[in-house]
Amino acid sequence: MELEERLEQRCAEVGIAPNHLENVKNFLAPLRTYHLETYEHSIRVGLKASQIAEYMHLNPKPALYGVLHDVGKSKIPLSVLDKKVGFNSQDMEVMKNHTLEGFNILLAGRYMFSAALAVSHHRFQPNCYPLILPGLPFPLNDKTRGAITLYSRIVSIADHNDALRRKNDRFGGKDMSLEEGKRIMISLNKDQERLIEELYRAGVLT
Template sequence: MNGKKCPTADARPGMKLAASIIKESGQVILAEGTVLTDTFIEKLKLLNLEFVEIAENTAEEAPTPLASVETFDAVYDDTLQVIDNCFSTMRYFKEVPLMQMKELADTSIDLMADTTGVLSYLQIVRKQDDYTFRHSINVAIISGIVGKWVGMSGEELKDLIFAGLLHDIGKTQIPLEILNKPAKLTPEEMKIMKNHTIKGYKMLLGELGAHESILCGVLQHHEKIDGTGYPFGISGEQIHPFAKIIAVADIYDAMTSDRVYHIKRTPFEVIEEIKQETFGKLDPAICITFLRNILNYFMGAKVLLSDGEEAEIIYQRNHAYPTVCTRDGKFIDLEINRDISIVGFI
């Protein structure tokens, strides 16, 4: 990462480190790419570091538009209301309010996807209700983040976010007793459920603004690169990049949510699971990009530990077990102290 020397005294929250800060013992204190917070800057000053390497241009970047969980939550709730209405229109009137959804994707969802710390915010604003609506918004946001990580921008990125928002609209045509069944689906019910991909595709076919890439994202988001997915069992390069990104976002959000049939897991457990179990199913290049970036993403996040202490993530050598610093300045490597775990975000 290109960087310039910045006196530690001039370091400001929001600046990004262009080089890792490493102790003489070889221990990484803050990794390259970490976005500085007030706490990090305080720690750097305590270390008597004269300079830090700051990534070019980040110091002048616009401040995060949704700077607190409260403002984020307000925009998220408004978005949820609109999506709730859109899904009701689709279920009961068989009409797709595409322009309304497009506007939402281009404005509030784009804004949320661009918010520093959005993945932590999503953990905080999660509730058990309205799963389908929340999941659609979350997949749109997470797809936008992953899309940026793989180098997408402009109209392509906007289309990807829109496809993420639309990916499960076929579920509005699935009977509610199957969609909300609080138990494992029978093989027959599963067949009906899996049909949401084709139903969603057909709902969008011929609609103005539903480009081919958006249609592919909706139709193929359950395909697997080894050909074991549905609806067609296509593989590898036959699957559109939009569908591959939505698949990663879909799995990440589903695993970190409270569902009728499983209890949510922390992003750290999910990241490890994606790493271990879904290689071979998900696109490897997208998976590697996702895992590499998410490693830095939660640096500085405030978390609640299983022993009731509040802490901040300061280093992640292992995805599932980061090192944290408690409020009273105690460093805990969760990989070594396996009896303590992260139970939530604060």
């Protein structure tokens, strides 16, 4: 099944209404045209995030909106997105802008929760960014703040897992063992070691 078909099916399963699915597609459309690899990565991350949430006995619907986590990369130069060798600190500074770009795109489209996920999903890694989060146009209660943190964390794990698999493909297409993949995932997400162990045992992460 094609990724887009899987996304449509999953949206139906978790109760995302057709009009919201259409909006998701519209947000993703520029990325699909601009950088297909990132577009496909985005869908995989959203699908995986929804699986992780379901495993945790959480509502998978907010996690599925993780498909929009990288929409801001449509504003990043292709010379940076496509760089496989020699990616340096200057390139990284440019790449970091995608979180704020995505936040602004989604905020303008009135997808506030998705905007918060987009700007927060790199806040859990050793060199987290952005250092200062932009404010939303209205105050958030503690429950909403907690949900943003929780689902951003889930999207971050799904993002790391997909990026790890894609990175491995660049090295001669050799398969990385589950144990090696798990070791790297834990090193990137030390605060979630127990969850990651469970997700690998359950086959949610591969």
